Amino acid sequence: MFRVIYEWRVAAEKMADFQHAWQAVTDTIHETVPGALGSALFRSTQTPDKVLTIAKWRTQKDWEVFWGQSDPAPMRPLHQLGERIGVETFDEVEDRTR
Amino acid sequence: MFRVIYEWRVAAEKMADFQHAWQAVTDTIHETVPGALGSALFRSTQTPDKVLTIAKWRTQKDWEVFWGQSDPAPMRPLHQLGERIGVETFDEVEDRTR
Incomplete structure (x- = not known):
């Protein structure tokens, strides 16, 4: 598996909207x-x-294909909120969480 | 749920030992x-x-009880490797991974 960590700043009053947008984007x-x-x-x-x-x-390559579009369209709603x-x-x- | 992110520096030649120690510690x-x-x-x-x-x-409080011991003993093996x-x-x- 491959993981991408995006770090954001989101104002408190926009947090609920950000979460909703992130749900849809995800x-x-x-x-x-x-x-x-x-x-x-x-x-x-x-x-x-x-x-x-x-x-x-699933793999780094899968993400690179997506990310290579540079600022992929599906993620744009998040940039209006954070x-x-x-x-x-x-x-x-390895993942040893239960 | 509550999450704690620990950031480490681990030399390449110690990575396998670090992973084994982390498995046991976890x-x-x-x-x-x-x-x-x-x-x-x-x-x-x-x-x-x-x-x-x-x-x-499970909760922030659970972690604080553990962490409040300051440098909890079970984690010490990791500090010898990283x-x-x-x-x-x-x-x-929210977790929307599958």
Whole structure:
């Protein structure tokens, strides 16, 4: 598995709208892009406007095909609600959560 | 759910040992500490010695009881293999991975 961590700044008053937009974006990408396996939304307890969305992909190559379109259209609604600070990519070496 | 992201630097030649130690540490904590729900291990594809371990906890309070012991004993083997750079805490707002 492959993971992409997007870091965002989202104002408190826009958080609910951001979550709703992220739900729709996540489902659209999952249903239409090969290898996309959804996303999880985390909100910092230390810096309340700091949000991570952690996407799961089958392989790095699947994500690169998607990302290579540069600023893929399905993600645009999120940019109207939050500022993207960074994008980092990781191999999921092992998942021992239950 | 509550998530704690630990960021580490682990030299390439110590990565396998780090993973083995993390497996044991994760299982020990999961089996002995109330509210601990395991961990996932991610390795950066951009910065190969950058590693994240993302722990899942039932609640923030459960983690604080564990963490309040300051440098909890079960985690010590990891510090012999990697340098811990940071610890950040997040509410898991929603998980839409499949």
